[in-house]
Amino acid sequence: MASERFARDQRLTTAPEYQRVLGGAQRRTTRYFTLLFLENELPHARLGLIVAKRQLPRAVARNRFRRLARESFRRHQEQLSGLDVIVIARAAAATLTNTALLAQLDSNWPTAQRPCEPSSSG
Numbered sequence: 873m874a875s876e877r878f879a880r881d882q883r884l885t886t887a888p889e890y891q892r893v894l895g896g897a898q899r900r901t902t903r904y905f906t907l908l909f910l911e912n913e914l915p916h917a918r919l920g921l922i923v924a925k926r927q928l929p930r931a932v933a934r935n936r937f938r939r940l941a942r943e944s945f946r947r948h949q950e951q952l953s954g955l956d957v958i959v960i961a962r963a964a965a966a967t968l969t970n971t972a973l974l975a976q977l978d979s980n981w982p983t984a985q986r987p988c989e990p991s992s993s994g
Contacts, residue, residue: 878942882949884920884956892919893942893956900983904968904976905941906960907983909952917952919945933966940970944977952981 884890897908912918921941923934941959945952965973 878919878946882916882918883946884918884958889918889956890920890922890958892930893958896992897956897958902976902980903962904963904965904973905937905980906984907959907980908960909955912956917945917949917954918956920941920956920958921961922958924976927961927963928966930966931946934961936970937961937965940973942979944974944981947978948981 884893893908893910897910897965900909901909920943921938923937924933928934928937945959960976968976
């Protein structure tokens with residue numbers, strides 16, 4: 873069972889970690905957010921969040937997006953082991969209810985893990 877804490881080792885914390893993912897990641901874009909994901913060499917997944925004031929001008933909306941993204945990540949972190957993931961908020965995310973935003977995030981985690989699985993082609 874996944875831990876309820878969002879521990880420091882589960883986060884992308886430094887600029888070089890973010891730059892590595894931003895530079896070479898695979899991308900999934902929805903109307904509400906963009907997911908960037910890249911394999912790491914750790915036994916667990918790490919999450920980074922980019923929530924720009926330009927996209928979500930109200931602090932309440934930015935904090936709500938962060939909270940819900942972390943919650944969704946916690947639920948799926950075992951399935952995402954070995955990945956660094958960055959979630960970038962888009963302006964349309966402010967229009968969703970908490971339940972709808974969680975559902976959107978939850979439904980997109982499986983797409984993040986699929987392309988990073990080993991392929992049969994050489």
